[in-house]
Amino acid sequence: MRAPTPPHPQAGRILGLLLIAGFAVAVGVTVFVQLEKRPESSPVSRGARLAEDAGCFACHGRAEEERRFNLRLASPGQWRTKNNPSLWEGEITEVKVLADWIANGVPADEAEKHRQLFIRMPAYKDRLTPGQIDDIAAWILAEGLRFRIKPGGWKPAASGAGTKALAGDELFIAGDQLARQTGCYQCHGELGQGGVANPDSLKGYIPGFQGRDFLKLTANGDRTEILHWIEHGRGRAIEAGLLGGIAKKYFDGQAIPMPGYRDQLTSAEKELLADFLLLLNKTGPLSAQEIERLLPLLDPS
Numbered sequence: 001m002r003a004p005t006p007p008h009p010q011a012g013r014i015l016g017l018l019l020i021a022g023f024a025v026a027v028g029v030t031v032f033v034q035l036e037k038r039p040e041s042s043p044v045s046r047g048a049r050l051a052e053d054a055g056c057f058a059c060h061g062r063a064e065e066e067r068r069f070n071l072r073l074a075s076p077g078q079w080r081t082k083n084n085p086s087l088w089e090g091e092i093t094e095v096k097v098l099a100d101w102i103a104n105g106v107p108a109d110e111a112e113k114h115r116q117l118f119i120r121m122p123a124y125k126d127r128l129t130p131g132q133i134d135d136i137a138a139w140i141l142a143e144g145l146r147f148r149i150k151p152g153g154w155k156p157a158a159s160g161a162g163t164k165a166l167a168g169d170e171l172f173i174a175g176d177q178l179a180r181q182t183g184c185y186q187c188h189g190e191l192g193q194g195g196v197a198n199p200d201s202l203k204g205y206i207p208g209f210q211g212r213d214f215l216k217l218t219a220n221g222d223r224t225e226i227l228h229w230i231e232h233g234r235g236r237a238i239e240a241g242l243l244g245g246i247a248k249k250y251f252d253g254q255a256i257p258m259p260g261y262r263d264q265l266t267s268a269e270k271e272l273l274a275d276f277l278l279l280l281n282k283t284g285p286l287s288a289q290e291i292e293r294l295l296p297l298l299d300p301s
Helices: 011-036 043-053 056-060 095-104 108-114 130-148 168-181 184-188 212-217 223-232 244-253 267-283 288-298
Strands: 071-075 078-081
Touching: 043 056, 043 130, 095 130, 095 288, 130 288, 168 184, 168 267, 168 288, 212 267, 223 267
Parallel strands: none
Antiparallel strands: 071 078
């Protein structure tokens, strides 16, 4: 009977190296995914969360139709019903005025009338930082646009060439109108500033157009890749390569997939949207002050 062949003297070492290499790859992939999951935000998306956490909707509701009870003192001992306004009913469009209300509970020139109310607005200056107050103001201004603007009928040129001349504010106006008409903001947040939840996606939300998420999904803002997303609702570059399988897994499993607009938009509209998204990303997260500047351009009424 032949004696068993002794193991190669290097076999144990090779196996150990393979196990170490496999473990290192697994750890590396895990670390990579966790780093990629770090959330991104904008003043508008942060403001929405802060308004919720601060209890704003308890007194103001989420829309003008959602009435909130209050009383006003008409004369000594006589109270009259006075519903609280929504956050948008007064159509305040100045950041400094909104910040004054949030920080102090009421501007100085409104203080006397405010004292006649049964339920008075609290001051948040000791609970929120100036930056957080500005974020809430940014969100209020952006949401106000959503309530007020009625999508019109922008008519694109026969080909994409007609949109190439648009730039700056002119491009922002045309792109904003088309983005509203096609439902872009419904998923990507008002003014493309993100914040909409998406269960089982990589980060748990639908990315906006304003930051790094957008660049990672579009091969660093490659125009051809952006057009592919618009047409097919999926990225071509991000699903290729070594980590493409991870991206595909999340795209296939997320609750809210992006629709493809290949047959819904003209070539000119797709070109305009691509230009607009690149402009939004170049501009970066919109501050309350920038949204205030844009308001009369986007809503001239």
